[in-house]
Amino acid sequence: MMAVSYILLFAWTFVVLFPLYWLAITSLKTPLAVNAGPFYIPWRDFQPTLDAWHYIFFDLREDTFRPYLNTVVVGLTSTTVTVILGSMAAYGLVRMRYRVSLGAILSFAAGVALAVVAVVARVPWPVGVAAGFGLFLLLLNTLARRSKRAVGNDDIAFWMISQRMLPPVATVIPIYIFFQQLQLLDTWPALIIAYVASHLPIVVWLMRDYFQSIPLELEESAAIDGASPYRIFRSIVLPLSVPGLVATFLFVLVFAWNEYLIALFLTSANAQTLPLTVAAQNATRGPQWWYMSVLILIMIGPVIAMAIALERFIARGLLVGAVKG
Amino acid sequence: MSGYVSTRGLRQAALTWRPIGARLDRFAGSVFILPAVIVILAFSIFPLLASLYVSFSRLTFSEGGVGLKFVGFANYAKLLVGIDHVHFLGLTGGTTVASIAFLAAAYALIAFLLYRYARGPNLTVGGLAGRVVTAIVAGALLWLVANTVLTSGRPGTLVVTIIYVGVDVTVQYLIALGLALLVVQHLPGRRFFRVVFLLPMMITPVGVAYLFRMLTDTSKGPLYPLWAHFGLTDVSWVTNPWGARLAVMIGDVWQWTPFIFIVLLASIETLPHELVEAAVVDGANRLQVFWRITFPLILPATSTVVLIRLIEGFKIIDLPNVLTNGGPGTATESLTLHAYTIWRALDIGGSAAVAYLLLIVVTFVGVSYVNLFRRRVTAMT
Numbered sequence: 001m002m003a004v005s006y007i008l009l010f011a012w013t014f015v016v017l018f019p020l021y022w023l024a025i026t027s028l029k030t031p032l033a034v035n036a037g038p039f040y041i042p043w044r045d046f047q048p049t050l051d052a053w054h055y056i057f058f059d060l061r062e063d064t065f066r067p068y069l070n071t072v073v074v075g076l077t078s079t080t081v082t083v084i085l086g087s088m089a090a091y092g093l094v095r096m097r098y099r100v101s102l103g104a105i106l107s108f109a110a111g112v113a114l115a116v117v118a119v120v121a122r123v124p125w126p127v128g129v130a131a132g133f134g135l136f137l138l139l140l141n142t143l144a145r146r147s148k149r150a151v152g153n154d155d156i157a158f159w160m161i162s163q164r165m166l167p168p169v170a171t172v173i174p175i176y177i178f179f180q181q182l183q184l185l186d187t188w189p190a191l192i193i194a195y196v197a198s199h200l201p202i203v204v205w206l207m208r209d210y211f212q213s214i215p216l217e218l219e220e221s222a223a224i225d226g227a228s229p230y231r232i233f234r235s236i237v238l239p240l241s242v243p244g245l246v247a248t249f250l251f252v253l254v255f256a257w258n259e260y261l262i263a264l265f266l267t268s269a270n271a272q273t274l275p276l277t278v279a280a281q282n283a284t285r286g287p288q289w290w291y292m293s294v295l296i297l298i299m300i301g302p303v304i305a306m307a308i309a310l311e312r313f314i315a316r317g318l319l320v321g322a323v324k325g
Numbered sequence: 326m327s328g329y330v331s332t333r334g335l336r337q338a339a340l341t342w343r344p345i346g347a348r349l350d351r352f353a354g355s356v357f358i359l360p361a362v363i364v365i366l367a368f369s370i371f372p373l374l375a376s377l378y379v380s381f382s383r384l385t386f387s388e389g390g391v392g393l394k395f396v397g398f399a400n401y402a403k404l405l406v407g408i409d410h411v412h413f414l415g416l417t418g419g420t421t422v423a424s425i426a427f428l429a430a431a432y433a434l435i436a437f438l439l440y441r442y443a444r445g446p447n448l449t450v451g452g453l454a455g456r457v458v459t460a461i462v463a464g465a466l467l468w469l470v471a472n473t474v475l476t477s478g479r480p481g482t483l484v485v486t487i488i489y490v491g492v493d494v495t496v497q498y499l500i501a502l503g504l505a506l507l508v509v510q511h512l513p514g515r516r517f518f519r520v521v522f523l524l525p526m527m528i529t530p531v532g533v534a535y536l537f538r539m540l541t542d543t544s545k546g547p548l549y550p551l552w553a554h555f556g557l558t559d560v561s562w563v564t565n566p567w568g569a570r571l572a573v574m575i576g577d578v579w580q581w582t583p584f585i586f587i588v589l590l591a592s593i594e595t596l597p598h599e600l601v602e603a604a605v606v607d608g609a610n611r612l613q614v615f616w617r618i619t620f621p622l623i624l625p626a627t628s629t630v631v632l633i634r635l636i637e638g639f640k641i642i643d644l645p646n647v648l649t650n651g652g653p654g655t656a657t658e659s660l661t662l663h664a665y666t667i668w669r670a671l672d673i674g675g676s677a678a679v680a681y682l683l684l685i686v687v688t689f690v691g692v693s694y695v696n697l698f699r700r701r702v703t704a705m706t
Contacts, residue, residue: 002512005507005510005512006512008503008507009504009507009508009512009518012500012504012522013518013521013522015579016521016522016524016525016579017521017524018547019525019536019537019540019579020524022536022539022540022547023536026539034545035545036545037544037545037549038545038546038547038548038549038550040547085360085361085364086361088356088357088358088360088361089357089358089360089361089362091357092354092357092358093358096353096354096357096358097354098354098358112370112374116374154695154700156358156362158691158692158695160361160362160365161632161633161636161691162688162691163365163369164636164637165636165639165683165684165687165688165691166372166373166376166680166681166683166684167639167640167642167660167661167664167680167683167684168640168661169642169661169664169665169668169676169680170372170376170664170676170677170680170681170684171372171373171376173375173376173379173673174371174372174375174376175368175372177375178368178371178372193364193368194368196364197364197365197367197368197369198368200361200364200365201365202633204361205629205632205633206588206629206630206633208629209592209625209626209629210591210595212625213592213595228353229353229357230353230356233357243591243594243595244591244595247587247588247591250523250587251526251584251587254526254527257527257529258527258528258529258530258531258532260529260530260531260643261642274529275529275531275532278529278531278532278535279531282535287535287538289535289539292532292535295532296528296529296532296535296536299528299529299532300524300527300528303527304520304524304527307520307523307527308520311516311519311520312516
């Protein structure tokens with residue numbers, strides 16, 4: 001039984017590692033060695049060289065390090081913010097009951113409609129948005145109070161995840177105009193805001209499941225002892241959800257680290273991130289496999305280090321025995 | 326039992342919470358959820374409305390520069406019945422035995438499920454209406470799949486995308502579940518596997534696409550001896566529609582299996598050990614433990630991760646774009662790539678229309694999935 005397990009595990013390990021091995025040896029090949037045909041083992045099949053690495057680190061220097069710094073800053077900041085906001089919302093959705101009245105939603109739609117009409121009629125957009133917001137507040141405090149129908153937690157959660165359904169190809173141009181109006185193009189904040197907004201639904205959905213698996217008794221007894229909801233969240237729920245938080249953090253970091261299309265539109269020279277640098281190696285002379293391999297390898301390096309460092313948190317079954325006694 | 330809190334548990338939680346919450350902090354609920362709602366709302370409304378408007382218009386070039394001209398439903402009509410319908414919907418061929426058999430089986434299954442629901446105890450008017458609509462749309466999509474794939478016709482980008490998503494998510498889920506069950510055993514070296522299995526997900530999707538282009542190259546790639554052995558070095562897989570699609574799907578499975586794997590693993594590891602131990606003491610074998618305990622308890626996490634992968638899978642673009650450039654012809658083109666290529670050709674209205682049709686399809690799949698499957702799963706445990 002154990003032997004079968006190991007055979008299967010190593011089979012998949014091979015499937016995973018072989019492409020990465022191919023990347024590694026390609027980064028050590030000369031263009032000639034790549035194009036002449038498949039060579040598998042360095043020193044035996046071909047003479048390895050550090051030319052490509054030298055080019056990326058010394059010839060490109062600034063053009064490698066600046067995107068690298070951008071990727072690190074944008075990735076870590078946006079991921080931290082996303083996980084904090086997302087797990088708060090997820091906890092709310094799991095343990096509190098929300099009822100958003102249909103009247104409030106319709107009021108909001110009316111406000112948006114007014115803003116859209118105003119903007120289409122060439123009113124300056126801040127005025128239009130302000131007018132729409134005013135109408136929303138007005139309706140909210142008058143008509144919406146009469147409405148009884150309401151949507152609940154599941155509908156809110158589904159609304160959140162539905163924000164990821166429109167493909168980025170369709171949204172990048174509006175997003176571009178959005179940040180152009182705010183004069184944030186080609187800056188860190190633009191990418192950070194964009195990534196936080198687009199990854200929040202994933203955090204909410206993943207953390208909802210982890211929070212649901214926490215025994216309610218713990219929170220109840222804390223509440224009876226007089227702890228506030230914030231304190232229960234911070235001191236009981238979050239520590240118990242560390243495996244889920246770590247896994248979610250890793251995911252979102254990976255998504256932000258590797259995002260391509262939004263970065264392509266929102267950045268040019270200053271805030272460019274590494275995926276763009278990788279794609280840029282597909283030059284007019286065809287893909288520069290050796291440079292591309294180096295870039296992909298230095299891109300995944302830190303993420304792998306992080307995965308190894310955080311792995312034990314994912315592994316720890318913290319819940320076991322938490323309710324005993 | 327400590328397991329997952331169901332919707333019933335949720336309601337109970339809400340009941341127990343209200344007096345406590347009211348005493349402690351009336352606004353806690355809003356404080357928890359509002360930041361996320363505001364960020365998502367602020368960032369989603371404008372793109373959603375703007376691209377909807379664009380999908381009803383056409384880019385025009387005049388002396389004053391570029392402008393948008395309102396054209397009504399012309400962009401959608403072009404895709405559904407006009408000159409682009411072969412690209413989007415595909416070309417249907419004459420019926421074959423396979424297509425009839427497939428459709429008969431699928432429709433029989435749908436009819437059976439509807440019948441079972443109509444005779445069941447949970448029958449409501451809204452529920453029945455929703456299911457009938459779901460059945461009709463699903464039936465239409467299946468008809469399209471059967472008549473373009475199983476006949477002499479050829480599938481359009483809609484069908485190709487559905488095939489990608491269906492095959493990819495299924496295969497990824499099965500592999501990931503198997504790996505998670507293997508890794509969760511207390512084998513020496515499991516931490517190594519746990520990290521290694523995550524690796525593919527960490528590479529930027531553009532990078533994975535180029536990596537697979539390297540690997541699948543029939544003359545310079547590592548599989549050259551294999552191609553040479555079968556005499557396939559000249560007839561590149563890229564020229565065969567199904568070969569090219571298979572390459573795209575293999576790349577997608579390679580990259581995204583880790584995502585499902587790690588969620589299932591974390592979910593299995595947070596299960597209470599006592600349940601499994603008690604079952605083993607009572608004489609349950611491994612298969613029984615899996616089907617009766619582990620599987621039902623990880624279903625909520627399962628249903629979440631599958632929904633996320635479904636939604637993300639519909640947006641597949643990098644692999645077909647880099648690997649095959651959508652070819653041969655448009656055989657590997659996904660909907661997002663379709664939107665991208667006509668967008669590059671400056672048909673921005675048409676591109677937005679494709680994106681909106683994709684949104685409609687994904688919303689349909691997502692809503693059906695949540696209502697028919699996820700809600701029942703979370704209520705069950």
